[in-house]
Structure formats: C-alpha cells, structure tokens
Amino acid sequence: MTIRTTMEADEASLAGAVAIRIxxxxxxxxxxxxxxxxxxxxxxxFAVSRNTLREAFRxxxxxxxxxxIPNRGVFVVVPDEAAIIDIYRVRAVIQRGAVEAASRGxxxxxxxxxxxxxxxxxxxxxxxQKVGTNNMEFHxxxxxxxxSPRLSASFDLVLAxxxxxxxxxxxxxxxxEPYIDLNHTLLRALETGDRLASMTTLDAYLLQxxxxxxxxxxxxxxxxxxx
Amino acid sequence: MTIRTTMEADEASLAGAVAIRIxxxxxxxxxxxxxxxxxxxxxxxFAVSRNTLREAFRxxxxxxxxxxIPNRGVFVVVPDEAAIIDIYRVRAVIQRGAVEAASRGxxxxxxxxxxxxxxxxxxxxxxxQKVGTNNMEFHxxxxxxxxSPRLSASFDLVLAxxxxxxxxxxxxxxxxEPYIDLNHTLLRALETGDRLASMTTLDAYLLQxxxxxxxxxxxxxxxxxxx
DNA sequence: CGAATCAAGATTGTTCAACAATATATTTTA
DNA sequence: TAAAATATATTGTTGAACAATCTTGATTCG
Numbered sequence: 001m002t003i004r005t006t007m008e009a010d011e012a013s014l015a016g017a018v019a020i021r022i023x024x025x026x027x028x029x030x031x032x033x034x035x036x037x038x039x040x041x042x043x044x045x046f047a048v049s050r051n052t053l054r055e056a057f058r059x060x061x062x063x064x065x066x067x068x069i070p071n072r073g074v075f076v077v078v079p080d081e082a083a084i085i086d087i088y089r090v091r092a093v094i095q096r097g098a099v100e101a102a103s104r105g106x107x108x109x110x111x112x113x114x115x116x117x118x119x120x121x122x123x124x125x126x127x128x129q130k131v132g133t134n135n136m137e138f139h140x141x142x143x144x145x146x147x148s149p150r151l152s153a154s155f156d157l158v159l160a161x162x163x164x165x166x167x168x169x170x171x172x173x174x175x176x177e178p179y180i181d182l183n184h185t186l187l188r189a190l191e192t193g194d195r196l197a198s199m200t201t202l203d204a205y206l207l208q209x210x211x212x213x214x215x216x217x218x219x220x221x222x223x224x225x226x227x
Numbered sequence: 228m229t230i231r232t233t234m235e236a237d238e239a240s241l242a243g244a245v246a247i248r249i250x251x252x253x254x255x256x257x258x259x260x261x262x263x264x265x266x267x268x269x270x271x272x273f274a275v276s277r278n279t280l281r282e283a284f285r286x287x288x289x290x291x292x293x294x295x296i297p298n299r300g301v302f303v304v305v306p307d308e309a310a311i312i313d314i315y316r317v318r319a320v321i322q323r324g325a326v327e328a329a330s331r332g333x334x335x336x337x338x339x340x341x342x343x344x345x346x347x348x349x350x351x352x353x354x355x356q357k358v359g360t361n362n363m364e365f366h367x368x369x370x371x372x373x374x375s376p377r378l379s380a381s382f383d384l385v386l387a388x389x390x391x392x393x394x395x396x397x398x399x400x401x402x403x404e405p406y407i408d409l410n411h412t413l414l415r416a417l418e419t420g421d422r423l424a425s426m427t428t429l430d431a432y433l434l435q436x437x438x439x440x441x442x443x444x445x446x447x448x449x450x451x452x453x454x
Numbered sequence: 455c456g457a458a459t460c461a462a463g464a465t466t467g468t469t470c471a472a473c474a475a476t477a478t479a480t481t482t483t484a
Numbered sequence: 485t486a487a488a489a490t491a492t493a494t495t496g497t498t499g500a501a502c503a504a505t506c507t508t509g510a511t512t513c514g
Contacts, residue, residue: 012297014497039466049498050466051278058282062289070239071466071505089375097320148316154381241468266495276469277495298476298495 015055018046022056026065026076027160029167033078037066064161079165081214087158088210091139094155095206098145099198102190108144112187115141119180132166132176138183142190162213169216179205242282245273249283253292253303254387256394260305264293291388306392308441314385315437318366321382322433325372326425329417335371339414342368346407359393359403365410372417389440396443406432 011017022042025031043053057074060066066074079087115138122131136159143155166172182205189197238244249269252258270280284301287293293301306314342365349358363386370382393399409432416424 013495040464051468051499052497054467055281055285058285059289062286073466073506086375086377089373090377090381093321093324093373093375093378097323146316146320148313148320150313150317150385151320154317154384157381158377240466267493278470278497279468281496300477300495 014048015052016059018048018053019056019059021046022060023063023065023160026060027163027167029169031076033076033168035076037074037076039073064157065164077161077164078168079161079217081217083161084165084210084213084217087162088206090154090158092203092206094143094146094151095139095202096199097151098143099190099195099202101146102193102195102198103145104191104193106145108141109187109191111141111144112138112183112190116180116184116187119183123177123180126174128172128174128176131174131180132172135176135179135183136163142186145190165213165217169220172216175212175216178208182208241275242279243286245275245280246283246286248273249287250290250292250387253287254390254394256396258303260303260395262303264301264303266300291384292391304388304391305395306388306444308444310388311392311437311440311444314389315433317381317385319430319433321370321373321378322366322429323426324378325370326417326422326429328373329420329422329425330372331418331420333372335368336414336418338368338371339365339410339417343407343411343414346410350404350407353401355399355401355403358401358407359399362403362406362410363390369413369417392440392444396447399443402439402443405435409435 011020031037037057039050039053039057043050046053048056057066057068061068061074065077067077068074115134119131119134119138122134140152140155140159143152146152166175169175182201186198186201186205189201238247258264264284266277266280266284270277273280275283284293284295288295288301292304294304295301342361346358346361346365349361367379367382367386370379373379393402396402409428413425413428413432416428
C-alpha cells in the first residue's frame, strides 16, 4: 500500500494513467503549442469518461503542463521567454543549494557517475534525444544531494516544464551536446568537495543552457509567428 | 479573463471554491490529524456532487494538504518530524536564494516593512494567531525578492504545509513571538545590502523556528500517542 | 463597408444514478 | 482463538442530462 503523498502520478487509477499518457505526449511534442484540448474529443480518444479526464486535466494543470481557463477549457502551455528565465532562476537557487549540501560519499554521486558515462555513450551515438533526457536525469540526481523530497519535487516540476518547452522546439538537435563534458567537470568538482569550482561550473552550465533554450525559442518564434 | 496557470485555487469553479474552503478548515485545524475524509459525507456537508469534490481533493492532494491512497480514500496529512525538517530545508535553500537576489530598493522591501510594523502591533495585542500569519506573510514577501513566480509558488506550498502543522498543534500560543524582532533585524540587514548579516540572521531565524515547531510537535506526540 | 446586436450552436460546469472493483467489518467455521 | 468466508461500505468510473458560459455566424444598424 504505497502512499501517494504528492505529485507522483498514480498509475493505479485510470485518471492517473491517462494523466501520465498525456504528459508523455506533451513532452514528446505531440500537441500543438497552445492547442486547446477538448474534453469531448480527448475523452473519446483515450476512451475514458469526461469526469475521469477532468481529474487528469486537474493533475496536469497543477504540473503547469496545461493551463486552465474557467469556462473556456484546457490548453497546452507554451513556455515563453519569461517562463524560461524563471525556470532557470529556480534551477539556480535549488542547484546552488545542492552544491552547498553536497557531502563526501553521498549516494547521489554514484548515480551521477553512471549518468555521465551513459551520457558519453549516447553522445558518441549522436542520439541527441536521449542525451537530453540523460542530461536532465543528471541534474535531477544532483538535486538528490539535498536529500529533500520537496526540493526534488519542485525541481521535477520545472524540469517537466522545460521538457515541454523542448518538445515544442523543432530542432533541438544537439542542443545538449556541450553539457556532456560540463556535467563531468561539475561532478568532479563536487566529488572533490571544491565548492568554488562547483559553483563556477554550475553557473556556467546554467547560463549556457539558458541561452541555448532562449535562442532556440526565439528561432521558433521567428519561424512560426503568432497565428 | 484571468489565466489560471498554476496552483492558485480558482474560486470561479465550484470545485475550486470547495477546495479553498476545505483548505482553510485544514489550516484552522478543524479536522483531526490523519482523519479520513469520506467522499459521501464531505460531499453532503458541502452540498456538492462527489465528482466535484473529487476534483477539489485532487487539488488539495497536489498541495500536499491531503494524502491520497488509491481505493482507500483521502486523509488529512499529518506532518511528522521528517516533513518539518524537509520543509525547513526547502525554506533555507529558497530564502538564501532570496538573500542573494536582494537588490536595493526592491518593491518587496516596502511590503516587508509594513508587515514588520503590523507584526509589532499584533504582538503588542497578544494576538498570536495573527502574529503567526503575519510572520509567514513576511517571509513570503521576502521570497518575492527573487522575482520568481515559480519559487514563490514552491515556497507557498511548504508554507501551507507548515500552517497545516501549526493548525494541528494545540497551543502554538506565542510560538511566533520571538520572530517579530528577528524579522526586523533581517529586514534591516537586507535593506542595507549586508549579505553576511542577512544570512546569519536568516539562519538563526530558521534554526530557532524549526526547533520551536519540532519541540511543539514532540510535545503533542507525547500528549496524544498513537491511537 | 464596418461595428454592434442577437440568436443559434457548441463547450464547459455540475449533478445524479448506477455499477464494478476494492477495502472494511462481521460472521462463520475450524 | 485464528482463519476463512460472507456481507457491507467505500472508492473508481461511467453515461446521460441539464444549466451556465463561451463561440460563431447571421443580421441589423450606423
């Protein structure tokens, strides 16, 4: 009997399962940015009742993946520049907290090491899709240094939003390539307990990553203006 | 047409209104800690349908005020020691971020000043209930220094959880009294741009506050053991 | 022609009743 | 007494229905 405290979507219930499926479709970019999700249609597509679907919608809205306008319905969120900037502000605060919380021999390091290695292999294979996921997993693991379920949950939230943003970009191609090495450098600094180097590397990563996303975002805006 | 992006409960919809009412009752301690909330009964009490109530429950679950166990129902969350410790870990990370983000003449300072003043008056009147609320509002305002809606949202989440914990304590009497002056000191350090003093004062506040809550919590456990 | 008005039409908001699936309580049996 | 079986209550989910609100398109008027 697992307790569902917070935001882990429960596959147990149908509503939860539907929420998970929709979330994966959102992250995979299978909906148009800003698209309206009709209760009738989506309920029919997933073969569930409207009431059940509405529960799933509520869940995804609380995850900031869908936006909800009373009496008008539910829409696919399109993270704009302000959202990206804010997301990276959250990341900076939380991940700096992780640097300060880092203690020698913390179990999170093991996972980070595995992920760095995996990242290298994926990079060699030019599988940029998976490199992106791997990169996020690495930073998720890093936040694990805080040993704080709530900080991890908050971090997961902005990360999911970031994935949504990625999914909406056309060619995020090798947007993540440069970070394979940066992550390695960061991990080494963390493991040796060098706070200053860790902070510097982290800040460099965040700045570069944010710029990359903002750039790609602007590129899209230019290609596909307001309709 | 206000967009409901995130977690602001929408009074617009009935489900949202019910969620807000239940949340206020939770924070006011009008439910037993750990109490099960029957869908039938609560739906009848609030004169809404089960489906609508379930939407409200989902919302409050995402707020970590209710816990949800599939096929068993929804229960009033009882923050334990681990939760309190984690909450203060989140507070430390976010509020330290606020200290670093603090910039001269930031609008948040105005509000903080008002709240410090109000806190003094409430303290003089021995209205400890409102002193508690005022204290939380002060720190909420402080997080506003980050200018990050998402950090504020995360902070609101843990603060709501903390209020739930307070509501479950019998005599939180003047648990908040010492902080009236500490908040003033903190504000002064922030406004003068003295990062070091700000950090020191913040850490002192968080440590003291956490101890106070943990102590009160242990006191309750002793008085009312597991049934 | 353009803007405001008004009436369909569609969508969301909410309820209700029903039934299946699961958990809880009670009784029976060993 | 302990385990098993039954009965009862609760949650999970559905479908239909109707009210409230939004959207659309035609109509009218300036």
